[in-house]
Amino acid sequence: MDIQTSSRTELIDITDRVRALVKESGIKDGICVITTRHTTGGIIVNENERGLRADILDLLEALVPENKKYAHNSIDDNADAHLRAVLLGMSETIPVEDGHLVLGTWQSIFFVELDGPRNRTVHVKIIKA
Amino acid sequence: MDIQTSSRTELIDITDRVRALVKESGIKDGICVITTRHTTGGIIVNENERGLRADILDLLEALVPENKKYAHNSIDDNADAHLRAVLLGMSETIPVEDGHLVLGTWQSIFFVELDGPRNRTVHVKIIKA
């Protein structure tokens, strides 16, 4: 799945697109693994509410400040993005039953952009039980 | 699996119940995916020791203070619980071999309650290799 992000840091709700891929797969029972191939982005599951999305980005800034001196040697000067990605993780696994993702009412799946804006790829793999 | 929690924040050891579900499944070789459908709870694997359980909750309070002003717009005023859930993650995946979870001696599986007490659901999905 291709994603075009528009800010340095941003949460992109990909739930509907993942649901569509589960449906397309025809798999009724199994698991769905969502991964990113990037080292400056993460995959998380939580509620999609405007204030909370801001809180998540604020928390990442509090734990891993952007304007701190890091040792990472890179022309991008983006160590904070890598470190935030380590805290969030690069995959989530969600059960599939009766052809649907087993998600709670308030759960949305997000790609978290940590060093955008960029073109990003998220991989969705569905495994039959 | 239904869980009744009794405090606002709490670690509930679900290892024995997950082991029983693996046994019931009859699956000898595969993986076991443990997920929560809640946005204010998490799944972790670590040692079940009273002091360490307290340390984990203290760490979450240090990283994500309960009494801080957050942007999350909710009647529950529980942004801290969502943010802590993001740090912990909503799933863990554990191999199954010879009909048993591949866990180390000190590894226990926990549902982490972050906004209780509540009735909670944990989903256990076992996939054959």
Added chain:
Amino acid sequence: MDIQTSSRTELIDITDRVRALVKESGIKDGICVITTRHTTGGIIVNENERGLRADILDLLEALVPENKKYAHNSIDDNADAHLRAVLLGMSETIPVEDGHLVLGTWQSIFFVELDGPRNRTVHVKIIKA
């Protein structure tokens, strides 16, 4: 997979060894689940660059200081290692396609030693789609 670590905290790149196990398995399409059986080690995926490896360990020290008083009752006095392991997580799941791990150019798989030096075990489980 056996790993001999040489410092108290350290990132060990295991990407090549995981790739070799995927190849050996002969599985062309599926997922690869990498787990640790230890409660004072973690599995992460990010870039293998010397400065960034140091930044990751520095971040863990900033978030979970080694020389703080913890409640964990243990002869090892290693609560910080357990807490850091909780933040990192004990598993990562990576898709397998065309017989290869679906990893981005900059993604390496690491075992993170948090209480070494020790002999460690990492478990790699490959599931066919």
